[in-house]
Amino acid sequence: MPAPSSVAAAEQTSRDKILDAAEGLFAKRGYAAIGLRELAEVVGLGKSSLFHHFRTKAQLYAAVTARILVRIEARLVRSLAAGGDPLVRLERWLDDLVDLLAENPTYARVLLRSLFEDDDLPGDLPEEIEGRRAIGDMMAAVGGLLREGMGAGLFRAVHVNHFLLTLVGVTVFPFASGEFGAEVLGKDLFDPTEVRRRKREVRALLRSGLVARASR
Amino acid sequence: MPAPSSVAAAEQTSRDKILDAAEGLFAKRGYAAIGLRELAEVVGLGKSSLFHHFRTKAQLYAAVTARILVRIEARLVRSLAAGGDPLVRLERWLDDLVDLLAENPTYARVLLRSLFEDDDLPGDLPEEIEGRRAIGDMMAAVGGLLREGMGAGLFRAVHVNHFLLTLVGVTVFPFASGEFGAEVLGKDLFDPTEVRRRKREVRALLRSGLVARASR
DNA sequence: GTCTATAATAGGATAGAC
DNA sequence: GTCTATCCTATTATAGAC
Numbered sequence: 348m349p350a351p352s353s354v355a356a357a358e359q360t361s362r363d364k365i366l367d368a369a370e371g372l373f374a375k376r377g378y379a380a381i382g383l384r385e386l387a388e389v390v391g392l393g394k395s396s397l398f399h400h401f402r403t404k405a406q407l408y409a410a411v412t413a414r415i416l417v418r419i420e421a422r423l424v425r426s427l428a429a430g431g432d433p434l435v436r437l438e439r440w441l442d443d444l445v446d447l448l449a450e451n452p453t454y455a456r457v458l459l460r461s462l463f464e465d466d467d468l469p470g471d472l473p474e475e476i477e478g479r480r481a482i483g484d485m486m487a488a489v490g491g492l493l494r495e496g497m498g499a500g501l502f503r504a505v506h507v508n509h510f511l512l513t514l515v516g517v518t519v520f521p522f523a524s525g526e527f528g529a530e531v532l533g534k535d536l537f538d539p540t541e542v543r544r545r546k547r548e549v550r551a552l553l554r555s556g557l558v559a560r561a562s563r
Numbered sequence: 564m565p566a567p568s569s570v571a572a573a574e575q576t577s578r579d580k581i582l583d584a585a586e587g588l589f590a591k592r593g594y595a596a597i598g599l600r601e602l603a604e605v606v607g608l609g610k611s612s613l614f615h616h617f618r619t620k621a622q623l624y625a626a627v628t629a630r631i632l633v634r635i636e637a638r639l640v641r642s643l644a645a646g647g648d649p650l651v652r653l654e655r656w657l658d659d660l661v662d663l664l665a666e667n668p669t670y671a672r673v674l675l676r677s678l679f680e681d682d683d684l685p686g687d688l689p690e691e692i693e694g695r696r697a698i699g700d701m702m703a704a705v706g707g708l709l710r711e712g713m714g715a716g717l718f719r720a721v722h723v724n725h726f727l728l729t730l731v732g733v734t735v736f737p738f739a740s741g742e743f744g745a746e747v748l749g750k751d752l753f754d755p756t757e758v759r760r761r762k763r764e765v766r767a768l769l770r771s772g773l774v775a776r777a778s779r
Numbered sequence: 780g781t782c783t784a785t786a787a788t789a790g791g792a793t794a795g796a797c
Numbered sequence: 798g799t800c801t802a803t804c805c806t807a808t809t810a811t812a813g814a815c
Contacts, residue, residue: 361780376682379596382808395811396781404809434774456679462743463676466592486747496773503775508748509757509764510773512740516732524728527678531702532724541725548725556772557712557726558650559719577798598790611793612799620791 362400364390370411374453378408378464405467409474412461415454416481422447423485433496438553440489441518442546448522449542455522486511517549578616580606586627590669594624594680621683625690628677631670632697638663639701649712654769656705657734658762664738665758671738702727733765 368389372381383404387394401407426440448455461478468475490511496502521528521536528536535541575583584605588597599620603610617623642656664671677694684691706727712718737744737752744752751757 377593377595377679379593380680380683383810384807392780393782394809395783398810399780437773459675460679462740463593463672464596465742467596482743483746500775502773503767503771505767505773506760506764509737509760511747512737512744513733513764513768515740516736517729520732520736521725521728524678524731526681527698528728530699531727544722544725548722548729551719551721551772552729552768553773555719555774556767557653557718557721557769558771559716599792600789608798609800610791611801614792615798 361390361392361396365392365397365400365407366411366414369407370415370453370457373408373411373460374456377460378404378467405469406472406474408461408464409468409472409478412457413474413478413481415451415457416478416485419444419447419454420481420485423488427488427492432501433492433499434501434553437489437492437496438550440492441514441549441553444518445522445542445546445549448519449537449539449545452522452537455519456525458519459523489514517552521545577606577608577612581608581613581616581623582627582630585623586631586669586673589624589627589676590672593676594620594683621685622688622690624677624680625684625688625694628673629690629694629697631667631673632694632701635660635663635670636697636701639704643704643708648717649708649715650717650769653705653708653712654766656708657730657765657769660734661738661758661762661765664735665753665755665761668738668753671735672741674735675739705730733768737761 365386369381369386372386372389383397384394387397390397397407401410422443423440426443427436429439430436431439490507493502493505493507493510497504524531524536532541536545581602585597585602588602588605599613600610603613606613613623617626638659639656642659643652645655646652647655706723709718709721709723709726713720740747740752748757752761
């Protein structure tokens with residue numbers, strides 16, 4: 348029973364090695380484009396050994412995305428628990444989310460890809476269900492925050508669900524946009540300076556929109 | 564020489580049929596997941612016939628995305644040409660973009676996918692170059708509009724390039740988000756009511772952000 | 780838990796008849 | 798311009814030895 352869930356554990360199971368390698372490959376080239384032969388090569392195992400840890404390629408993929416979603420959810424819970432009024436909590440969460448996506452360049456890519464590639468999955472795998480639960484819980488938590496802020500007169504009257512899509516679009520999307528984002532910015536979005544700018548721009552957007560005050 | 568570029572032309576060349584079918588399939592399942600055998604079946608041709616019209620699968624894919632980008636660019640030019648101050652022009656363009664994406668459900672999906680899937684392309688195909696030019700021109704046009712609005716004191720001081728990413732994130736992303744977007748909304752985003760709501764929310768975001776006026 | 784060997788199928792692309 | 802036939806390689810997955 349070697350260090351079952353200790354953070355300090357240096358040992359990494361084959362399962363974790365496979366998940367890590369798969370996350371990187373899927374992020375870069377997507378589900379359909381990655382062959383298990385290539386993945387096995389990166390991990391340093393034979394192709395058949397992968398099937399000992401994951402029954403199918405689809406299950407492996409679902410496990411990769413579920414792992415990311417659960418980690419993001421854990422950060423969300425921490426961010427919201429720190430207290431403050433709805434605006435403080437929302438801004439803290441968006442900052443933390445952007446930091447998390449910036450620290451883990453595979454996350455945004457895998458997540459946005461998984462939105463597009465769910466046709467390839469059977470739909471009833473435990474990993475898929477867990478992932479959908481995490482998404483649902485996160486949307487419910489942030490949606491509740493928006494409603495709380497509106498109830499307190501702190502936020503204007505937004506259409507909550509559309510605003511949730513907006514928030515994903517201004518945080519997750521840029522970090523998944525790859526070459527396009529880098530060309531638009533003229534810089535690497537994962538550079539600490541640009542990450543700070545991204546957070547600042549998101550906050551400013553929520554606080555003021557685009558239009559200058561005097562002209563309203 | 565049958566009606567080379569007439570809009571009223573009922574005749575559709577094999578090339579156009581292939582592009583249309585490929586656009587639908589690529590939108591739904593992506594570049595790597597679509598086999599040319601399947602595409603040929605949908606078009607009603609033999610697999611080998613596809614190679615008479617497009618030299619490689621990659622070139623076909625690039626042609627599909629370039630065609631969409633050129634159409635969006637044409638709409639942008641029309642939207643901006645109609646005049647008005649920078650806010651009027653920006654809002655008109657965003658409305659038109661959302662309408663275009665709503666009328667053509669394949670567009671947003673193909674475009675966002677193409678951001679992720681450019682690893683599969685050689686990078687120097689004429690169709691890719693044309694697509695990149697269209698993107699560059701569009702970003703330059705909207706960027707110029709933002710700068711004009713800032714210069715006129717109409718917009719607050721934004722980081723132009725980050726704001727361009729934001730605009731793509733709040734317009735294109737939702738229409739590419741598929742099942743996720745539908746589940747968050749609880750409705751189909753392509754439904755006319757939701758399209759109107761999307762446009763209204765984007766305008767409100769630009770005009771006021773999220774935070775209510777009194778509490779600023 | 781990892782391996783070799785293999786099955787069964789599909790992939791993109793080409794040659795050449797019509 | 799479309800077809801059939803073919804090439805070569807890659808795919809996911811299984812069986813069974815170690």
